[in-house]
Amino acid sequence: MVRLIIEKELRDIFTSSKFLVTFGICSVLIILSFLIGARNHQVATAQYEASKRANDLQYEGVTDWTRVQEYKIFLPPQPLATLVNGVANDIGRTIEVRGRGELRSQDSRYGDDPIFALFRFLDLEFIFSIVLTLFAILFGYDLINGEKERGTLRLTFSNAIPRTGYIIAKFIGAFLALAVPLLVPILAGILILPAFGITLAGDDWLKLALIIGAGIITVGAFLALALFVSASTERSSTSFLVLLSLWIVMVMIVPRLSVVAADQIVTVPSVDEINSQKSRFMSQIWNEDRGRMNSYTPPKSQNVQEVMAGFNKFMQELADAREKKFNELSARLNEERTNRQAEQQMLAMLVSGVSPSALFTLAAGEINGTSLRMERAFLEQAKEYQRQYAAFMKEKTGMNTGGFSFVVRMVTDDDAAPPKPINIRELPQFAFTPLSAASGLGAYTGYTGVLAVYLLLFFAGAYRSFQRYDVR
Amino acid sequence: MEQQPLLEANGLTKRYEDGALAVNNVSFSVRPGEIYAMLGGNGAGKTTTINLFLNFLEPTSGEARIAGIASHADPLAAKKHVAFVSENVMLYTNFTAVQNLAYFVRLGGRTGYTTEDYRRVLLRVGLQEEAHHKKLKGFSKGMRQKCGIAIAILKDAPAILLDEPTSGLDPKSGYEFMQLLGSLRDEGKAILMSTHDIFRAKESADTIGIMRQGNLVMQQSRAALSGEDLERLYMEHMAGVTE
Incomplete structure (x- = not known):
C-alpha cells in the first residue's frame, strides 16, 4: 500500500506543471552554479599562479638575501570552495611574511571585486538553503489539505488505508519527486567539472557527498514542515501563507538576526581598537628604546666591522626585548578578542540553529573547510611557514628577520667578479593544506544531527496532526 | 434462511462537540441483494450516517456495522467490505x-x-x-x-455506500446509473444510498427510510409502499422542517 501511494505520488507530481517548473529552474541554477564555480576556479587558479610568479619576479636580479624583507604567500583556490563558497571569498588570500611579527591576511576576492560581495556568487549552498527549501514548501504545502480540497482524500480513506502508512507514503513520494530535480542536475554538474580541468580528490568527493547529504536532510526537514502545516490546516491557501511566512523567518530573518543579536549581546573589540592599543604600546616602548639608543656607547675599537657588530647586537637585543613585550601584549589582546569572538560566534550559531537552512550553511562550511575555521587554518599554516622562513633567512643572512639593523658592505678592488643574483626559489615553499573532511566531521555531524532532529520533529508533528485530521 | 445484514445501524447517534445532534438513535439494516434509500432534506443526517459507516466520524453512541464489524472498533477490517461513491466523485x-x-x-x-x-x-x-x-x-x-x-x-465489495450519487446528473445519466445499481443489487450487493430523488428511490429501492433532523422518521419496504404516494408521505414527514 505504501509503495502504491508512493508510485501514485510520483506520477501525480511528475505529470504536474509544478514539477516541470521546479525541474527546469533547478537544472538551470545547479548547472549554472557548477559552470560559474568551475570558471571561477580557473580564474582563481590563474590569478594564484600569476601572483606567485610576480612575487618571485620582484626579487629578480637581487644579489643579497638581506634585501628580501618580505615574502608573500598565497591561499591556493580549492575546487570545492568554488561550489560551496563559505567564507572563501571573504577572507584575505595573501599574507606578507617578514619573518617575525603578526600575520594578517589581505586581498580577499570580495575586497578585490566588491560587486560580487553585493549579490554573492551562485553556489550549491545558496541553491540548497534558499531555492530548494522554497521548492520543498511548494511541493509539500498541499500534500494533505490539497487532497481534501480535490475530494480524493475521502475516496482514499473509504478504503482500508492506515493513516500511518498514508502519511509516510505521502512524505516519501514527495521527497523522491523533489530529489529528481536536485540530483539529476548535480550529476550533470559533476560531469562538467573535468571539462574545466577540475579534478576532485578523494577527500573532495567525500566532502561533496556529505554536503549533498546535509542538503537532502535540510530539504527533507522543510518538506516535513510543509507536511505538518498541510496536515494541520483545512485549506491549501492557508498552509501556503503560513509556510511562506515560516520560510521567510527561518531562511531570511533568523540567520541575520542571530548575528545581530550575538553582536548586541557579546561585544568584540574591533581590529582597529586593538591595533590602536598595540600602536600606543609600541610608541611607548619605542620611546623608551630611543632613550636607550641615545645613551648607547659604541665599543672602543678601530675595527669598523667590530663596531658594527656591537651596534647590531645592541639593536638586536633592543628589538628582541621590544618584540617580546609587544608579543606579550599582542597575544593577550588577540586572545581576549579571539575568546570574545568565539563567544559571539557560539551565540550566533546557537540562535541560528532555530533555522534548518542556517544549520545547513554551517554544516556545509564545516565539512568543506570553508567555514570560519578557514582563515584560522591559513593563518596557522602561515605562522608555521614564517618560522621556516625566519630560519632560512637567518641561515642565509646570519641575521634575525624583521628587526632593524645596519648592514655595512665593504667593496674593495679585489672583488673583481660581480655578485651572483640570489635564487628566490631556494626559499621554503608555502603549501597550504586544505582542511580535511575529517577535521570538520565532528561539527558537521552535530549540525546535521540537529537537522535530522528537525526533520523527525516536523514529521512527528505531521503524523500527530494527521491522526486527528478530518478527511471528509 | 434469511441472510445476515451487510450494513447495519444500531441506535446510531452522533452529537457534535457544539451540541448539535446530527444523527439520533438511527437503526436499520441492509441485506445482500437489497437497496436501501435514505431520503431527506439537506442537514437531515444522511451524509453523517454514511460518514459514520466509513468511520470518518466516531459515533457518540450506537454503532454502524459493515459485514458484522463495528466500523469505529475496527475501521480497517470493516472498510475492506465496502465500496463508496460520493455525491461528487473527485x-x-x-x-x-x-x-x-x-x-x-x-x-x-x-x-x-x-x-x-x-x-x-x-x-x-x-x-x-x-x-x-x-x-x-x-x-x-x-x-x-x-x-x-x-x-x-x-x-x-459486498456492500456499497452511495452518497447522493445522482445529484447533478442529467436524466439520461441518472437513469443509466439507476439501471446499473439494479444490476449490482442483482449480483447480491447490499446498497445504502442517500438521495433527494423520491422518484428514483421509489423505482429502485427495496426499502426507503426518511430522515428528518437526524431522526429516521419513516422506514417502509417497497411492498408496503406500493399503494402509497411516496411524494405525499415524504412531504408530510418533511413538514416538520418547515413548520
Missing part, C-alpha cells in the same frame, strides 16, 4: 480514467485486473471508449460519477 485530474481506476482499485486491495478488465467495466458504466485514456481534466460530473461507480464495481 479523482486525480492529471491521470487518465484507466490510471485512476488502477490506482483506487489497488488501494481498495484488489489486484490482478488487466487493462481489458478496466475497459469492460468502464464500458459497462457507460463511459465511452475514447475517454478511457484521456486525462480527467475535461471530464463532466457524469463522466466522473461513472468512473467512481466503476471503481466501486472493481473493488467488488
Whole structure:
C-alpha cells in the first residue's frame, strides 16, 4: 500500500506543471552554479599562479638575501570552495611574511571585486538553503489539505488505508519527486567539472557527498514542515501563507538576526581598537628604546666591522626585548578578542540553529573547510611557514628577520667578479593544506544531527496532526 | 434462511462537540441483494450516517456495522467490505480514467485486473471508449460519477455506500446509473444510498427510510409502499422542517 501511494505520488507530481517548473529552474541554477564555480576556479587558479610568479619576479636580479624583507604567500583556490563558497571569498588570500611579527591576511576576492560581495556568487549552498527549501514548501504545502480540497482524500480513506502508512507514503513520494530535480542536475554538474580541468580528490568527493547529504536532510526537514502545516490546516491557501511566512523567518530573518543579536549581546573589540592599543604600546616602548639608543656607547675599537657588530647586537637585543613585550601584549589582546569572538560566534550559531537552512550553511562550511575555521587554518599554516622562513633567512643572512639593523658592505678592488643574483626559489615553499573532511566531521555531524532532529520533529508533528485530521 | 445484514445501524447517534445532534438513535439494516434509500432534506443526517459507516466520524453512541464489524472498533477490517461513491466523485485530474481506476482499485486491495478488465467495466458504466485514456481534466460530473461507480464495481465489495450519487446528473445519466445499481443489487450487493430523488428511490429501492433532523422518521419496504404516494408521505414527514 505504501509503495502504491508512493508510485501514485510520483506520477501525480511528475505529470504536474509544478514539477516541470521546479525541474527546469533547478537544472538551470545547479548547472549554472557548477559552470560559474568551475570558471571561477580557473580564474582563481590563474590569478594564484600569476601572483606567485610576480612575487618571485620582484626579487629578480637581487644579489643579497638581506634585501628580501618580505615574502608573500598565497591561499591556493580549492575546487570545492568554488561550489560551496563559505567564507572563501571573504577572507584575505595573501599574507606578507617578514619573518617575525603578526600575520594578517589581505586581498580577499570580495575586497578585490566588491560587486560580487553585493549579490554573492551562485553556489550549491545558496541553491540548497534558499531555492530548494522554497521548492520543498511548494511541493509539500498541499500534500494533505490539497487532497481534501480535490475530494480524493475521502475516496482514499473509504478504503482500508492506515493513516500511518498514508502519511509516510505521502512524505516519501514527495521527497523522491523533489530529489529528481536536485540530483539529476548535480550529476550533470559533476560531469562538467573535468571539462574545466577540475579534478576532485578523494577527500573532495567525500566532502561533496556529505554536503549533498546535509542538503537532502535540510530539504527533507522543510518538506516535513510543509507536511505538518498541510496536515494541520483545512485549506491549501492557508498552509501556503503560513509556510511562506515560516520560510521567510527561518531562511531570511533568523540567520541575520542571530548575528545581530550575538553582536548586541557579546561585544568584540574591533581590529582597529586593538591595533590602536598595540600602536600606543609600541610608541611607548619605542620611546623608551630611543632613550636607550641615545645613551648607547659604541665599543672602543678601530675595527669598523667590530663596531658594527656591537651596534647590531645592541639593536638586536633592543628589538628582541621590544618584540617580546609587544608579543606579550599582542597575544593577550588577540586572545581576549579571539575568546570574545568565539563567544559571539557560539551565540550566533546557537540562535541560528532555530533555522534548518542556517544549520545547513554551517554544516556545509564545516565539512568543506570553508567555514570560519578557514582563515584560522591559513593563518596557522602561515605562522608555521614564517618560522621556516625566519630560519632560512637567518641561515642565509646570519641575521634575525624583521628587526632593524645596519648592514655595512665593504667593496674593495679585489672583488673583481660581480655578485651572483640570489635564487628566490631556494626559499621554503608555502603549501597550504586544505582542511580535511575529517577535521570538520565532528561539527558537521552535530549540525546535521540537529537537522535530522528537525526533520523527525516536523514529521512527528505531521503524523500527530494527521491522526486527528478530518478527511471528509 | 434469511441472510445476515451487510450494513447495519444500531441506535446510531452522533452529537457534535457544539451540541448539535446530527444523527439520533438511527437503526436499520441492509441485506445482500437489497437497496436501501435514505431520503431527506439537506442537514437531515444522511451524509453523517454514511460518514459514520466509513468511520470518518466516531459515533457518540450506537454503532454502524459493515459485514458484522463495528466500523469505529475496527475501521480497517470493516472498510475492506465496502465500496463508496460520493455525491461528487473527485479523482486525480492529471491521470487518465484507466490510471485512476488502477490506482483506487489497488488501494481498495484488489489486484490482478488487466487493462481489458478496466475497459469492460468502464464500458459497462457507460463511459465511452475514447475517454478511457484521456486525462480527467475535461471530464463532466457524469463522466466522473461513472468512473467512481466503476471503481466501486472493481473493488467488488459486498456492500456499497452511495452518497447522493445522482445529484447533478442529467436524466439520461441518472437513469443509466439507476439501471446499473439494479444490476449490482442483482449480483447480491447490499446498497445504502442517500438521495433527494423520491422518484428514483421509489423505482429502485427495496426499502426507503426518511430522515428528518437526524431522526429516521419513516422506514417502509417497497411492498408496503406500493399503494402509497411516496411524494405525499415524504412531504408530510418533511413538514416538520418547515413548520
